[in-house]
Amino acid sequence: MQADGVKALSNIAIRLATEEDAGELFAVCSAAFGPDDPAWRAYYPRHWTAEGRKAGTERFLSAIKGDHHAVYHKALDVTSGAIVGFSIWTAYDARPLQHPPVLPSPDYWPNALEAEYGHTIMIDLMQKRHDHIESVANSVVHLNTLAVLPAHQRKGIATRLMNWGVETADQLGFPCFVEASPAGRPLYERHGFVFEQEITLVLPAQFVAREPCRYSFMTRPSPGGASSR
Numbered sequence: 001m002q003a004d005g006v007k008a009l010s011n012i013a014i015r016l017a018t019e020e021d022a023g024e025l026f027a028v029c030s031a032a033f034g035p036d037d038p039a040w041r042a043y044y045p046r047h048w049t050a051e052g053r054k055a056g057t058e059r060f061l062s063a064i065k066g067d068h069h070a071v072y073h074k075a076l077d078v079t080s081g082a083i084v085g086f087s088i089w090t091a092y093d094a095r096p097l098q099h100p101p102v103l104p105s106p107d108y109w110p111n112a113l114e115a116e117y118g119h120t121i122m123i124d125l126m127q128k129r130h131d132h133i134e135s136v137a138n139s140v141v142h143l144n145t146l147a148v149l150p151a152h153q154r155k156g157i158a159t160r161l162m163n164w165g166v167e168t169a170d171q172l173g174f175p176c177f178v179e180a181s182p183a184g185r186p187l188y189e190r191h192g193f194v195f196e197q198e199i200t201l202v203l204p205a206q207f208v209a210r211e212p213c214r215y216s217f218m219t220r221p222s223p224g225g226a227s228s229r
């Protein structure tokens with residue numbers, strides 16, 4: 001079993017992703033998070049369908065083009081040429097997060113109610129992210145997204161995708177933070193992240209019956225020992 005894992009990992013190359021990779025990157029996210037994750041359903045409606053993936057790919061491409069500070073890495077299967085995982089890291093080196101965020105047009109969602117729901121949770125997430133970055137003097141490294149195709153999970157690919165951000169943070173002397181899913185929490189803990197609190201995104205009264213969107217807020221101290229809180 002270990003030998004198979006080592007062999008599989010030797011076929012993986014970590015490279016910078018490009019705009020041309022947007023479709024595959026989104027497909028990896030869609031498969032990794034699946035249709036049951038409430039936040040992803042809200043952010044990317046029907047992302048598991050052909051129509052939803054097309055719209056999601058366009059948003060991913062827009063994000064890659066629009067944020068020149070985010071660093072996208074892909075895990076490439078050199079045998080097949082397929083992208084099997086990727087990460088998005090951003091180093092805030094005395095640079096604040098853009099706030100308020102630029103939100104997708106309401107037309108991105110199937111109706112006005114779903115647009116309001118999507119906008120609401122996105123605004124709350126970004127407000128919390130902004131406040132944290134500001135609280136550490138805009139000097140922190142953030143893991144925005146890390147996703148690996150289900151068939152390629154538990155092979156060490158996610159660990160290799162972690163390396164750039166962790167090493168960059170250590171070089172800068174900065175702490176890190178991540179808004180982790182329950183499935184991702186053990187991986188981050190192995191890389192020195194510490195669970196701080198579970199956060200539930202705020203919903204207006206008309207949406208309280210919906211499944212809550214939650215994440216684990218986790219931080220990794222700087223090399224000098226200071227956490228990002």
